[in-house]
Amino acid sequence: MSEDLTVYMHVLSPFATMAVSFINHLGLPFTEHSINIATGEHKREWYLNINPEGKIPAIKHGDVTIGDSLKICKYLVEVNELETPAYPYKDTKACEEIEVKLRYVEDMEAKSKLLIREGYFNPIFFGGVAISQEEFLQKQKDLQDVYQNLEDMLAENETKFFCGDENATLVDFYYFNIMYHAVDKDLISLDDFPLLHKWFQEVSQIESIRAIRARTTRLMRLVHVYGNYIKPVIDCVLCKRR
Template sequence: MAPKLHGSLFSTATLRAIAALQEKGIEFEFVAIDLRAGEHKKEPFLSFNPFGQVPAFEDGDLKLFESRAITAYVANEYQGKGTELAYHDAKKMATVGVWVEVEAHHFDPIASKLFFEKVVKPMFMGLEPESVVVEENQKKLGEVLDVYETRLSKSKYLGGDEFSLADLHHLPTMQYLMGTSTKEVFEARPLVSSWAKDIMARPAWIKTLAMQKQA
């Protein structure tokens, strides 16, 4: 029985989980959750995630929520299939783990604020971004990406010389931001810019975006 992923194709967290499944070449069933109708705040979805946030994931009798927990499970459960997003080697995986944490605690909080201002407000709420909030967070993003620029001078990808969860987790929010003027913050750093273009061109990510376009 194929795994099921419950979510919204416009949710960055859902796209993160889909990208991992696509990288591993796993057939899965997608169950669309209508966020505008509030389906994520009602049963039966709350039985999957009591916090009422997408995505949620089923694989047999296992139920998971939180996108990074889902990607970690997919990477480890399906080792040997598709892209090796996680590794048995403890030292190698520890390095990947550092940059997974960096994405979650340093990149994502800033990028998500910019995503809300530059994408969600104009597209879904008919509102203009707050220029002060955008300026403040683009400065913060630049400081984080300066660290990335240094890291990428030492390895092709954040977790080492191979694509991993550390890179994949950036894709959804970064994809949205690259469609806004915030792309200049990425493009101002040559190694970051090359890395972003590289990972956004991956076949698994192209398949993920194709799913979104069909929605």
């Protein structure tokens, strides 16, 4: 069923890395199409025909197109009729628990994107004005509030993963992929969240997550070099020509 699956992604998108790591965890074959965000490829007509919102990731599976990471993951499990503890779609009770545990999705998405965009990409990669220290600390505090909710959830469950001790589920894949993009950029620390930190280390050992995280790390090194060394030189040369 998934031989004709194409995943449109960018490795610096936490939502794309979530979908790709989950699909790889399921063992489904797919063709990866990297979208060039810098050139605005995600706003071109051909891509908007796949995902009208112009967001990443998206998939094309036969005549089906989906542009939301969580919906992508659920759809692929169900359409392939996979028996997987990562998303046991036939088990109503287990799926209900997963939905409950995903209740901080929107909050984490919004606050993570703000911190990563304003505190990292805009000033380093896109040449935007860096936010003030006060603004940065406030955005960091907003995200820490979400992390505290996750810490409390783990304390209440007393389990290794959010939905048990044995297997990571869609919940773990989602929260980890959104989280590591901020943690690895040193925008936020898990030092004040011992249970979350232990969970983070545990989930980071999942092979498909290790692989996508390594790809992100390699590209981030290039972004860092470009933003801190190459771009200032280019800007200086262009300035002198004016």
